[in-house]
Amino acid sequence: EKNITLDRATGIELSCRLDNKYSHLKSLQVTWKKGNETIRYINKTESSWSIQLRILDNSMLGSYSCTLKGKEEIGAMFHLQVPKIEGREKPIVSYEGDTAVMMCKSFGYTPIAWTWYKTNGSEQIAINDSLLADKYVINRISANVTHLKILKLTKEDDGVYWCEAAFELGKSKGKLKLKVLSLMVPLKPFLAIVAEVVILVTIVFLYEMYSKKKEKCAEDEKEFDQIEQL
Amino acid sequence: MTQFPEPRATQQRQSGQGRQDRKEEEPEAPAAGKGPGAEAADGGWAWGVVFHFFLVNVLVMGMLKTFGIFFVAFQEEVGGSSEQVSWIGSVMSSLRFLGAPLVAVVCRRLGERPTSIIGAGLIGGGCLLSTQATSVPFLCVSMGLLLGMGFACLYQAAAVMTAKRCRTRLAFSNAIARSGMGLTFLIAPFTQLLIDFYGWQGTLLIFGGIMLNLVPSSMLLRPVSAQLQRSSAKNQDRGSLMAKKDSEMLDGCLDETTHREIQLRSAQDLPTMEGVVMPHGRDVSGPVNTSALEGLEKPPMDSCLPEIATEAKRSYKSLPPTEKENTQPLLDFSPLKDPVFCIFTWSFLFSHLAYFVPIFHLVARARTLGVSSMDASYLISVAGITETVSQLLSGWVADQNWTKKYHYHVAYLVLVGITNLLCPLATTFPLLMAYAVAFALFCGGFMALVLPVLVDLVGVQKLHSYLGFAAFFAGIAAIGGPPLAGWLYDYTQTYVCSFLFAGACALISPISFFFEPSAQKWKLKKANLNNGPRLG
Numbered sequence: 001e002k003n004i005t006l007d008r009a010t011g012i013e014l015s016c017r018l019d020n021k022y023s024h025l026k027s028l029q030v031t032w033k034k035g036n037e038t039i040r041y042i043n044k045t046e047s048s049w050s051i052q053l054r055i056l057d058n059s060m061l062g063s064y065s066c067t068l069k070g071k072e073e074i075g076a077m078f079h080l081q082v083p084k085i086e087g088r089e090k091p092i093v094s095y096e097g098d099t100a101v102m103m104c105k106s107f108g109y110t111p112i113a114w115t116w117y118k119t120n121g122s123e124q125i126a127i128n129d130s131l132l133a134d135k136y137v138i139n140r141i142s143a144n145v146t147h148l149k150i151l152k153l154t155k156e157d158d159g160v161y162w163c164e165a166a167f168e169l170g171k172s173k174g175k176l177k178l179k180v181l182s183l184m185v186p187l188k189p190f191l192a193i194v195a196e197v198v199i200l201v202t203i204v205f206l207y208e209m210y211s212k213k214k215e216k217c218a219e220d221e222k223e224f225d226q227i228e229q230l
Numbered sequence: 231m232t233q234f235p236e237p238r239a240t241q242q243r244q245s246g247q248g249r250q251d252r253k254e255e256e257p258e259a260p261a262a263g264k265g266p267g268a269e270a271a272d273g274g275w276a277w278g279v280v281f282h283f284f285l286v287n288v289l290v291m292g293m294l295k296t297f298g299i300f301f302v303a304f305q306e307e308v309g310g311s312s313e314q315v316s317w318i319g320s321v322m323s324s325l326r327f328l329g330a331p332l333v334a335v336v337c338r339r340l341g342e343r344p345t346s347i348i349g350a351g352l353i354g355g356g357c358l359l360s361t362q363a364t365s366v367p368f369l370c371v372s373m374g375l376l377l378g379m380g381f382a383c384l385y386q387a388a389a390v391m392t393a394k395r396c397r398t399r400l401a402f403s404n405a406i407a408r409s410g411m412g413l414t415f416l417i418a419p420f421t422q423l424l425i426d427f428y429g430w431q432g433t434l435l436i437f438g439g440i441m442l443n444l445v446p447s448s449m450l451l452r453p454v455s456a457q458l459q460r461s462s463a464k465n466q467d468r469g470s471l472m473a474k475k476d477s478e479m480l481d482g483c484l485d486e487t488t489h490r491e492i493q494l495r496s497a498q499d500l501p502t503m504e505g506v507v508m509p510h511g512r513d514v515s516g517p518v519n520t521s522a523l524e525g526l527e528k529p530p531m532d533s534c535l536p537e538i539a540t541e542a543k544r545s546y547k548s549l550p551p552t553e554k555e556n557t558q559p560l561l562d563f564s565p566l567k568d569p570v571f572c573i574f575t576w577s578f579l580f581s582h583l584a585y586f587v588p589i590f591h592l593v594a595r596a597r598t599l600g601v602s603s604m605d606a607s608y609l610i611s612v613a614g615i616t617e618t619v620s621q622l623l624s625g626w627v628a629d630q631n632w633t634k635k636y637h638y639h640v641a642y643l644v645l646v647g648i649t650n651l652l653c654p655l656a657t658t659f660p661l662l663m664a665y666a667v668a669f670a671l672f673c674g675g676f677m678a679l680v681l682p683v684l685v686d687l688v689g690v691q692k693l694h695s696y697l698g699f700a701a702f703f704a705g706i707a708a709i710g711g712p713p714l715a716g717w718l719y720d721y722t723q724t725y726v727c728s729f730l731f732a733g734a735c736a737l738i739s740p741i742s743f744f745f746e747p748s749a750q751k752w753k754l755k756k757a758n759l760n761n762g763p764r765l766g
Binding site: 090091093094095101103181185186187189190193194196197200201203204205208 | 306307425426427428429431432433435436438439440442443445446447449450452
């Protein structure tokens, strides 16, 4: 199986070659298929079969397979696809009132355009940064990187976002998750810890005062003894 | 000779020493002036100090090591190149050492407990302030500066307090406290979890709270040592005062004056010698001093009883306690002129270089040899555990006092050097594991002994300034170490050189200890020359 990434219209040649140990099957025919359709124009050489394709639009992408029919079926698969965009596995955590920056990167291939979507229920709504300029800012940092900056976060901004890269041959999406927390959330453990610290400080302080009093009594007794002996 | 003066003298001496750390091996019976409960309390406070030092190690080291996790989060949010962000980490870890002389001054002025509390406050405040950070320079100051200084405060105060409290079992207590560093491997996944839940700001907030826990544990650093110093100062001054009073006021004892004057001289010698002859700590000189005083007291006692009694009592009460301390200037540069300090710092510097460089490059070397990253991290964890165990063992062995502590130190360093030089031969995973175990074993050995050796060489009185300056120089090594190692790799394109370099450093560092006996003799001669004119 092979994955081939194409971002623009090109001509491509796919070839299947027979390994030496199967040379006894040379005389048999190889079929090339796209999906279920058989392709007619096959070039055949000594031990390899190839097809030449001109990929011009999205419909020509897909899975191509070469199959050798005999006692067993031997074959190979080629997957022609647009470049994949990676989102982020872990959610981005941010706080209410703060700014969140979400980044999408395309590896190696430059998209024509980037679009951001927010998932509302089951729909995806495109984010229009010119419409809501004080809320969303979309920046194309470099050819392959896009940033979505969300200002003045609120609880409603929590959810799933998609960044979509448009290539000549199609579109590809990456998924990102945003989590918006209120300030109280980390504050609670913090206050709990501070309370514990205060309690400990008080305990140590009280114990010290208590032991100082004990020492003072012991010292007074000691001095009394010394004076007595003298 | 009547029996009467002896019990009183014993009681006075013991009430003076009564406040001393119970861990000292006292040949006499326990103090009559203090009940057994107070003794146990003193021993308990010593364990409290060890616990605090342990906590400091865990939290400080944990914070330093997990900075790498924050690194990624900072870069994404606050922006800035990775070089800029790594500055924060280096400022933080280098200030921990470089701030030590300043902290030593503060410690001497305010005492260890306030300094430690200030340190904890700085760290807590720094963490809280960093949650509001919006740019890298801001973070540099708030996280780097504040946290670094806080760490330095905490570390210095805790180390010196441990040295002051745990005299006889210093090496073992130090090792227990340092074993806290072994627990830091738990903090990394914990930090990652917090960041996933709360984001880096929430994590810093919670860390600030956790660091605030160091405030109550700092309160365990009870300033008992002030009374210890006072009592030893009292011993010295009492000797001289009593001698003076004897010679002035006791006309009836003239027949013994000459005999007493000779004894006087020898008694005065001992307190000053105490400050100089350090190898076996102050324990040895203590009883010697007091027994000499006892010998001095005996002759005049039989006929001059009442006056001596009142004079002695007055001297006991009215001694200026800080007389000894005020003679030291605030920023004490005297360690820099001391050959013993040079010996120690030389060794400290090179041994630190030898310690850090292999740690950085072990995993990388394992990867280049084809070991998977899971196995490589397994190497690191085994090394960590071995180091902790060997620290404890080495501390316990050193405390048995079979030989001088720095002999062990030298032996461990030499073994580390040899191990490092043999490292290039380790090309498979089992051999690398053997190297890691051996390295950790010997490193743990010498790491545990750094503080005890310094205390042996220098004594507890001046420990602050010595430790401060030694840490300063070690900080310079710590800053230079990683870039140097990186440069070595870039230059030679192999990690083998870093290990050879570390081995060479480890072998160079104990050389200075061979000069230790002659340095001590030199110091003694100098001290005798100083004392000569005074007595003559």
